[in-house]
Amino acid sequence: MVVVEANSSSMLIFAGSFPRRILFGRGALEKLPDVLSELTLGDRVMIVTGRRFARESGYLDKLQSILKSAGISKIVVFDRVKPNPPAEIVEEGGKLARNENIDFVVGFGGGSAMDAAKGIAVLATHEGRLREYYYPNEPKPPILPIVAIPTTCGTGSEVTKYAIFSENLRKNVMLGEHIVPVIAILDPNILDKIPRELLAHTAMDALSHALESYFHVKASDFSEMFSSEAAKIILDNFRKAYDEDRSSKEKLFYASMLAGIAINFTGTVIPHGLGYYLTEKFGLSHGLATSLFLTQFIEYVSKKIPERMLSLCDRLGIKLDDPSACAKALIERIDSLRSYANLPTRLREAGILEAELGNIIENGLSYKRNLENCIAPPTPDDIEEIIRKAF
Numbered sequence: 001m002v003v004v005e006a007n008s009s010s011m012l013i014f015a016g017s018f019p020r021r022i023l024f025g026r027g028a029l030e031k032l033p034d035v036l037s038e039l040t041l042g043d044r045v046m047i048v049t050g051r052r053f054a055r056e057s058g059y060l061d062k063l064q065s066i067l068k069s070a071g072i073s074k075i076v077v078f079d080r081v082k083p084n085p086p087a088e089i090v091e092e093g094g095k096l097a098r099n100e101n102i103d104f105v106v107g108f109g110g111g112s113a114m115d116a117a118k119g120i121a122v123l124a125t126h127e128g129r130l131r132e133y134y135y136p137n138e139p140k141p142p143i144l145p146i147v148a149i150p151t152t153c154g155t156g157s158e159v160t161k162y163a164i165f166s167e168n169l170r171k172n173v174m175l176g177e178h179i180v181p182v183i184a185i186l187d188p189n190i191l192d193k194i195p196r197e198l199l200a201h202t203a204m205d206a207l208s209h210a211l212e213s214y215f216h217v218k219a220s221d222f223s224e225m226f227s228s229e230a231a232k233i234i235l236d237n238f239r240k241a242y243d244e245d246r247s248s249k250e251k252l253f254y255a256s257m258l259a260g261i262a263i264n265f266t267g268t269v270i271p272h273g274l275g276y277y278l279t280e281k282f283g284l285s286h287g288l289a290t291s292l293f294l295t296q297f298i299e300y301v302s303k304k305i306p307e308r309m310l311s312l313c314d315r316l317g318i319k320l321d322d323p324s325a326c327a328k329a330l331i332e333r334i335d336s337l338r339s340y341a342n343l344p345t346r347l348r349e350a351g352i353l354e355a356e357l358g359n360i361i362e363n364g365l366s367y368k369r370n371l372e373n374c375i376a377p378p379t380p381d382d383i384e385e386i387i388r389k390a391f
Contacts, residue, residue, distance in 0.1 A: 014220040016265040017177045019148075019159055019184045024254065028187040029063070029149065033070035035183055041145045042103020044074040048093060048117040049108045050081045053151060057193045063108060063149075076100050078120070081109065084279055084286065085116040087130045087167040094123025094130075097144070104145040107181070110202065111155025111286070114148045115163035118179040121146050130165060131172065135369070138176040148181035151190050153241075153252040154202025154287050156209060156260015158184035171276035171367075180264070186257060188250040196242055200341035203241070203252050205287030207234045207334070208271050208294055209259035214312050215301050215375050216266035227262035228315035230255040235316065238337045270378060271297050273370030274387065277363035284350060291338065292347055295331040296386045302327035304376035347391045354391060361387050 021035050045067060047060070054060040064075055078093045097105065097120050105124070107117025119130055121144040126133070133139045148158035157163070158181055163174045191199070210231035213223055233255035240248035275289035284292075302309040306323035313319075313326040320326045335345055344350040352360075361384050365371070371378055378386070 011219070011221045011224075014218065014222045014265050017161060017180045018261070019180060020182045022159070022184045022186070022257075024186040024257070026187065026189050026250075028185050029190070030066065032066050032147070032183075032185055036070045036072075039145075039182065041147075041182070043072050044076075044101055044103045045072050045106055046076045046078055046093070046097050046100065046102045046120065047106045047108060048081060048120055049077070049079050049113050050110070051079055053193075054079065054108055059108070059151075059190065063106070067106075074100070076102065081113045081116045083110075083112050084164075084166045084171075085112045085119070087165045087172070090116050090119035090165060091123060091130050093120040097121075097124035102144060104147065106147045106149065107157075108149045108151065110150065110152040111157045111164070111205075114150065114155065114157035114181075115165065117146055117148065118157075118163035118181075119165060119174065120144075122174070122179065130174075131167060133174050134165075134172045135175055139174060139178060140176075141178055143178050146179065146181040147183040147185065149185045149187070149190075150253075150256070152194060152198060152202040153191060153249065153256040154205035156206065156256050156263065158186065159257055159260040160264045162263070166280060169280045171280060173369075184257075186253055188246070188253050191249045191253060192246065194249075196244070196341070199249070199252070200238075200242055200343055201285045201287035202256070203234055203238055203287070204291035204294075204338070204343070206252070206256040206259045207231060208287070208290045209263045209268065210234065210255070211294065211298070211312075212269045212271055213259070213262035213266040215305070215308060216269055217373050217375055218266040219375070220265070223262050223265045224315070226258045227266075228312065230258035230262060231312075232316050233258070235333055235337070239340055242341050267370075267373050269297075269370050269374040270300070270383075270386065273367035274360070274364040274383070276367060277360055278350075278352070281359075281363075282350075282352065288343065288350070292344065292350060293386060293390050295334055295345075296389045298327050298331055298334075299389075300378070300382065300386055301374075301376060308375065347387075352391070357387060357391060
């Protein structure tokens with residue numbers, strides 16, 4: 001736990017946790033045995049992963065081999081994780097982990113796999129349904145240790161206290177310091193096999209994390225170091241990464257982690273709250289759904305808290321004195337990246353009908369935690385305006 005307190009006007013009030021070990025770099029995965037020997041997490045492990053990538057890429061076999069070389073005596077593979085993990089799948093994994101007397105959990109995959117690993121780590125040691133641990137409740141120890149190995153450059157879940165689960169057409173958050181992974185392994189070699197579209201979607205999620213964190217009520221000088229640097233790296237490297245440049249992919253991977261650290265000390269705000277319904281109802285990927293409200297959000301905060309917009313732009317190297325011009329320049333950069341990757345920039349381009357806007361507004365307003373955590377909390381009229389502009 002990191003805690004610093006000072007005069008609130010100095011923007012030096014923050015609290016949060018980091019993983020005990022973060023390994024970043026090509027070949028980092030092969031160093032997992034060394035870290036496991038230091039931390040002595042046990043010798044019975046469950047690998048939590050998706051249904052295809054880990055197996056088809058060969059990384060599932062590789063990971064099992066690495067774990068065996070570390071002296072792991074029992075490996076259980078739970079590869080039933082779906083995108084936006086349904087609560088019932090996580091509950092099945094938790095039951096299996098209990099029955100197999102698992103000592104620790106390895107989440108290998110995108111945010112869905114890592115979030116599922118967090119939920120399974122909780123349910124392996126606690127009775128009841130997953131929903132019993134949704135916010136505002138907080139899971140308490142004992143919780144199985146979590147090793148997080150991301151395979152995309154978006155969610156940052158490998159360094160966060162959050163896990164998101166789908167249930168009853170809603171995104172439900174579990175949060176707490178005790179579900180921050182004890183080990184985060186970020187090996188950019190894994191990104192060699194990531195599809196371009198997935199890279200683009202997840203990078204937009206990371207960009208949303210970075211920008212939303214900057215306008216969160218808990219934003220501080222500390223969190224801003226991570227959020228602004230993450231945003232700058234993504235804006236500067238997105239195109240080359242999309243064109244399969246390995247060095248640029250590595251930088252996006254790094255930026256995703258930085259953005260994860262930023263939201264670990266703050267959180268997400270309006271774009272995430274509005275994007276959840278698009279994912280649950282229409283099946284849009286999380287990163288894409290969130291990005292569809294990002295530029296409208298930037299326009300909104302530039303009007304409500306212009307000094308913060310100028311501060312952000314200065315950190316991003318956009319040297320303009322007018323907040324509206326600054327916001328416009330940032331929006332143009334984001335739109336140019338989305339166009340480069342053939343991503344929709346409007347709801348209608350993503351196949352959303354105008355008749356659905358009322359439902360999107362109603363559901364967006366229901367995610368009060370995201371909306372109220374913005375430095376400039378939106379009114380219902382503000383939300384309607386943002387959504388209609390996004391159409």
